[in-house]
Amino acid sequence: MRLPELVIFDCDGTLVDSERIANEVFASLITEEGLPTSFAECVERYMGRSASSCVSDIESALGRPLRTELLTLRTARVDERLAVELTAVPGIREALDALAGAGTAVCVASSSTPPEIAFRLRRTGLTEYFGDAVFSATMVPNGKPAPDVFLHAAREMGFQPHSCAVVEDSTTGVLAGKAAGMRVVGLADLVAPDALRAAGADQVVLKASDIPGALGYQVSAR
Structure with missing residues (x-):
């Protein structure tokens, strides 16, 4: 070889x-946005993808633009946990x-x-x-x-x-x-x-x- x-x-x-923490946070935020998403679904759909492509897919599934600054919230919540748990x-x-x-x-x-x-x-x-x-x-x-x-x-x-x-x-x-x-x-x-x-x-x-x-x-x- x-x-x-x-x-x-x-x-x-x-x-x-970090992936477990990130997917827990992201699944919760997507659900709060109005698209119920489990941890396993978040891993399957979004893990490893760029932020922009995730947002496009979420908005497509919702049929509307995001109501919140989803990515900003995700970064803040993930960073808060990573600072302690990573x-x-x-x-x-x-x-x-x-x-x-x-x-x-x-x-x-x-x-x-x-x-x-x-x-x-x-x-x-x-x-x-x-x-x-x-x-x-x-x-x-x-x-x-x-x-x-x-x-x-x-x-x-x-x-x-x-x-x-x-x-x-x-x-x-x-x-x-x-x-x-x-x-x-x-x-x-x-x-x-x-x-x-x-x-x-x-x-x-x-x-x-x-x-x-x-x-x-x-x-x-x-």
Whole structure:
């Protein structure tokens, strides 16, 4: 198996354990807006997608514009909880250390905004792994499942898409990675392994510490 030259990580749910909180908050706000939405429905419909595409779908389902500043409220409520509850995904530092030890370049490509990504990495102590190599869907015309943010990240980092691998925890992100022509490892947590495989993930892992092995790196047995 050829090793990737660049590994592109999604942020929420892949690097930081924020997706459960974010989806709880978003489901509640969408329901308050007048569109009853459960946690599971929120995960299925909106997880991994850009904010603008989520708003478009919600307004389409409602048949009217939003009555509230839904995204502003979501950011405020999520940030309030993340400031207290946010942690790094278990095993992700182990995975990042293994990639650093192998000399493999890494970056972040997320549907979140640059300030949101910066806060999450800073709060969990992961900033040191990425520095300025952080890219947001707000930097490109189309969010996931379009491949734009992954292609932008590869281009800015100086790598061809076929030499890159993507690590994602959502079907939307997996679809985007495959559309970019990249190898994709799915990290199964809120989304079932079979759903990630059906979206096109080349490998699926249940623990972040298993990411290097799935990418083809030799990992010492523990």
